[in-house]
Amino acid sequence: LLTVGIDIGSTVTKGALMSDGAVIGTCRMPTGWSPKETGQHLLYTLLKEHRVSLESVHRVVATGYGRQTMEKAHKQVTEITCHGKGAYFINPANRTVIDIGGQDTKVVRLDDQGNVVDFIMNDKCAAGTGRFLQVMATHMEVDVSQLEELAREAAPIQLNNMCTVFAESEVVGLLATGASKASIAAGLLTSVASKICTQAQRVGVVEGVYFSGGLAENRYLQRAIQDKLGVTLQLSPLAQFTGAIGAALMG
């Protein structure tokens, strides 16, 4: 039985193709201006790559902020549910899901059946999201992906501002006074880590803490979050596809 999950995020659209409870393919692309077209395009790309016809797919389930635009979907499911389902599928020991997305952050707590017990979602404030790092990286004339390496050996500069707009001025000021990009990068990643940890502590951190989303591969963030929460994070190469897998499982 084939199912497809499409997770249309504000920044990146992710897809997962599943067959009888196993992930057999994944695909991702920038969401760009049109979530609608991107969702459709990703569906066809994913199917084509795996030589599967749309007719042979039992169900297509859409999630993420752009899920309502997906006409080909048989149903739409919220990202909280999908992230919960996906995280539990990836490792049934996962109880707390931490997700840092391109423009949002969420923390979901699960019971031992993978049901959502509680959650916090922030999609109203750019602070602590991928967007925050994007804005800062632009000022530093580096790519977001370079922040991790830059930060590696540096002592983080403690930033006074969480707000993206105020932190932007702060970073411009720091650069002007000759602070190293490395220590600024470390400070920025530390700030993002502490924002999500505060959120996690509000929901309650239960062991089996899974780090999901596009920034889950960032080792500096992994370490900073582990230090702050005092737990070892569960990681997965499928981290970015957690929501898409959860959606496919709902199919």
Add this chain to the structure above:
Amino acid sequence: LLTVGIDIGSTVTKGALMSDGAVIGTCRMPTGWSPKETGQHLLYTLLKEHRVSLESVHRVVATGYGRQTMEKAHKQVTEITCHGKGAYFINPANRTVIDIGGQDTKVVRLDDQGNVVDFIMNDKCAAGTGRFLQVMATHMEVDVSQLEELAREAAPIQLNNMCTVFAESEVVGLLATGASKASIAAGLLTSVASKICTQAQRVGVVEGVYFSGGLAENRYLQRAIQDKLGVTLQLSPLAQFTGAIGAALMG
């Protein structure tokens, strides 16, 4: 008895010279990079303009976010206290002070003696502050001061995002799809008005609502706030100097 109040804001530094309970002079300048130098410079400018020597001033009181940098001050007082004192001085019927500053917003509730009963201050989030309008005006290639006139006759576009960063993308998108600058300007001012009104409602709106701060002269904002709160706003040509006057009164 001469006293001086200096209100070192994040964007603009304001000064008031008082003699025996009357305001005899005011002065303002952009705070710029150095609150310390600006505070000092403003003090000397204000005194020089009114041919007053520093020795003849009984007390200099500093307030605002940069107040600690003011070495010449005899004391420092928080902006909440000073705004309360200043608003009560300007009109003893004032009970609720609404202030939209360059990088912060505050609402202060006063008793019938001018004492602070309750307040909310936001200086952590750029949404709803002058900075929000600044960022947007830059994208629209107009000056902040032009937003009022632009907005005058327009139907406001309802913005989906309060966050400065997300609203920025929204405005860029609106401009790209041909929305008029006039209706965007109206939407932006409406958004700022609704943010401060929500804050005011949390503190509790008591009649005698005084609109203070740098944006108090903006008639579009005045009208939008009046509509939302259902009260007539108290206005004053000294609005921007409310904090500085309050500081001078503490001297």
